[in-house]
Amino acid sequence: MSGGHGRAAQADPLDGDVAEALALANGDRDRDRDRNRDRDRDREASRADGTRATDAAFDGPADGTVGDPSDSGHRAGDRQAAPPGARSAPDTPHGAPAPQDGTGHREGTAWSAARRAAAQAGRSAAEHRARVARAAQEQSSRTARAGTVGTVGGAASLPVPEAVAETRHPRTEREGATGASDALAPVPVDENQLPLPGLPFTAPAPPPPPPVAPPVAPAAAPPAESTPAGTVPPGATRTPLDRALGLVLAAPLTALTDLPSFDTSAMDGWVVAGPGPWDVRGAGILAGHDLSMRLADGEAAAIATGARIPPDTTAVIRSEHGHLDDKGRLHPLRDVAHGQDIRPRGQECRSGDLLLPAGGIVTPAVLGLAAAAGYDELVVVPRLRVEVLVLGDELLTSGRPRDGLIRDALGPMLPHWLRALGVEVTAVRRLGDDAKALLKAVRKSTADLVVTTGGTASGPVDHVHPTLSAVGAELLVDGVTVRPGHPMLLARLKEGQHLVGLPGNPLAAVSGLLTLAEPLLRELSGRAAAHPEPYSAPLHTPVHGHPRDTRLVPVVVRQDEESGHDWAVPLRYNGPAMLRGIAAADALAVVPPGGATEGQEVEILDLPWSWGPR
Template sequence: MTGREVETDLLAAYPYLLPQASTPPSPPEPDRPFDYEAADEEREPAVTRGPRPDQSFDRVLDDAFGLVGGPAEVSRSRNATRGAFGDLETSDAAAPPPATHTGELGWPEARAVAARAGARPLGTVERDAADALGAVLAAPLAAATHLPAFDTSAMDGWAVSGPGPWRLRTPDEGEGLAGRPAAAGLEDGEAVRIATGAPVPGGTTAVLRREDGVVRADGAGLACRPGTASPPLGRDIRPRGQECRSGEALLPAGTLVTPAVLGLTAAAGVDRLTVHRRPTVELLVIGDELLTEGPPRDGRIRDALGPMLPGWLAAYGAELTGVRRIGDDRAALVAALRGSRADVVVSTGATASGPVDFLHPALAEIGATLLVDGVRVRPGHPMLLARLPGTGDGPRRHLLGLPGNPFAAAVGAATLGEPLLRGLGGCPAAEPYRVTAGADFPGQPGHTRLVPVALPERGAVPLRYDGPAMLRGLALAEGLAVVPPDGVAAGRPVAVLDVPCG
């Protein structure tokens, strides 16, 4: 493959890869409100553009992928798409450390606080199995029957008794089919037709597969096809209790109820499940500038978090009770916080210290207790977690305050929302997994970075468009790389969080 062909293939497979995920901020436009949060989070060094260094573009691509020894075949990740590929951005200057305040926690410490807040699961409920999807088992799943419940055929063919050839018995109507009672028992040297899943007759020693048998012209005899031996004892018979015995614990408490779990539940004869109650969540989308339809206009923008967060939070085990839209109105925000009965209120925006960022004063007014007030992470540092005033003997209620910028909000949900909601729902904590870094991940002194990545065979590779207000990189991401303050070099392990996929 020529260098140009390699270049074309890589560009088509990974249009948004970036060896160093950084985008210089645009200066604020005159006569428009200044976005303090975005400006603070996007403070990056200027990128100097000019003629490419004296090396081939193939080599630049190799460096971006962490390739060794020249171009190689690169597998495509599940979200790779075709499209335009801009110049690879490079910068030799170190980014200045972002401003912090004394109350901010490090990323691991903030996650630990959120996990402790959700350490006591909500109560248990009994539900019809079909209604338990997404909940977590509060008791082991025990089989109500043997699996299989009786000896069944694993293949289409003939139930046979002893070695061949065999006398072929004419089946009665429906005999030997799945869902019908077992056929009459076989005598030695006898055979009868049988279908996959049908109960085997008494006296059956094996099942002869359809492709391995030849029926005599008069239909009265059956033999193995030339070159095929008689099936050994037990061949293609699923014995009763092969998978489990009645009363056996199939899954432990703490197991997430997935579609596969529902299938196992039904197969084992179980109709109802005891699960932890899923935490209820009310979403408050804050901001006068947000539109719910049409393109941005007149200084207003589309709300991206109202459509995105319900599915994202549901992936963490939440049960959404509603989405409420609130303008930049302190009194309305206080009323919404006091009136909500959800286990967790999730708000978007108003977490920083801008002129209409009312979340902190609203929480103080209702007597909430701040557990996390800022996290040393980029993007998304002005996130917060608070314990709301109690209501008698009921479970503790919380507020998760996410930044208003879309990717920053996703980082906040992954940082604080995941451990909190999983814990309240009784689900074991989902720790990051480690993969090889397929490119250098620069660090940011004093701060953790969460970076959208693709996961081809070479390892985690950063995607472009990872600014706090951007979603293009996240939409293609297969995970969020957790980059410590000192960065991760290509070839070293990097922690990755899952991105909810639906």
């Protein structure tokens, strides 16, 4: 990068305005801080001693049962307000003004309202993706009918895939330049390895997509009825079975054939015709072999499980339920019912039956069902793309903490946690406390969601808010009344693209992930219908509460042997910087302001690895 001389050197189209934009945003914030410093000092001094002591218990050093060092990014001090220039969310139910305490201190959005705001943002982004995909689909249809390469919005002639890309990611004058050096170019390394501090990291590149066939005239297209899964909805894609695990069905799964598609034997034994005893033929019937045998009354043949049943037969006698005499005749050892141990054609489903509705998650069992029903590929919602930006000069990627440096816990943890939410993590970039690098990374990202760690407060090297101001982002949630995780935020970078700013403390980051990122990704990916319903459980022991904020406390859910009811057992190590409790937990308990008593029912947030039947 060209540093402060970006305009003259022209090494990168973004360098020339990065410093200017950040200086403007930081300058506004600094002037605002200076103007209000005395007033804020007076307000803080006027706070009641009891309230200060309570806040310290949650945000300052403690014994680990209640709090830990500050819950505000990598540094102490909750941020007071967004810097001038950042756009606030409209005054809607999900973006209502934050409540204030008696001193005028901004508290942030209520926890439940923040989750609703994130879910609404996901729904809006999903609707935008569908509109873009529908427009591209209509453009492709018009191009195919014309038999020529089409254009988008009157722009210069482009091949259809490029036209779609132009619709989805409009280029600005700055972003459109080519040949510029890029100091943030990711260094490919093994997925389980992190590079040295300051170097970006990206997961191994996925295999290139197959080439797109050129448009063809309508007459050459296959008829609709010959397409197994019907028309692909806008924004969906066909994916081979071996790559569909964890994705969401974008279209109903209907049977392409009867299951089973012919009468089959449910057991090893003999297939018989008419009343017994039966003469046993020498040749048996095996699964997967062509059947030309027909049995007359009084005849039987050995048969294997899954083998096709000859026409006009009576039943299958299991091996343990029949006996051969000295003449080789078969005698039953118990009564024989007509049709016993025969799986008739269509027993499980008939061709055209609905097997699963759209919106279900593709599990291993779904893959097996789809294969049995005749599918080679499924119509699914494409996996969302997420980019993680790890901030902080104090982070080590290997070895023990030393000399004021600490190990980065979020870089190794967040990508896998996000994958558990069903997304593709396209890159993990380590940017340190470089404001210019952060602004450039946010501007150039094409991911559906950008996740940052740390830097969300208002300290001297907390650059997330100035960056959002510089790119003209719309703040949807700016601080949440929850502990840990108070300084988390959610912003709309542009239509269909969002940024979730997580605090730098590990447990606070988990809180932000489940409060903001999970609801947004759930709605955007179409996983809402398959998500487990919220539930509650009584607390096994009381939990102290914050006077104003919700608390998220790691718990294990255990069944009481006598009553059979589930209990939420709070775990001790639950400070904002601690992972010992969450590593042993399978859920988070939502503790209301003021705390909860033993036996009180509280909402339970299951962690991704505990979703599903216990």
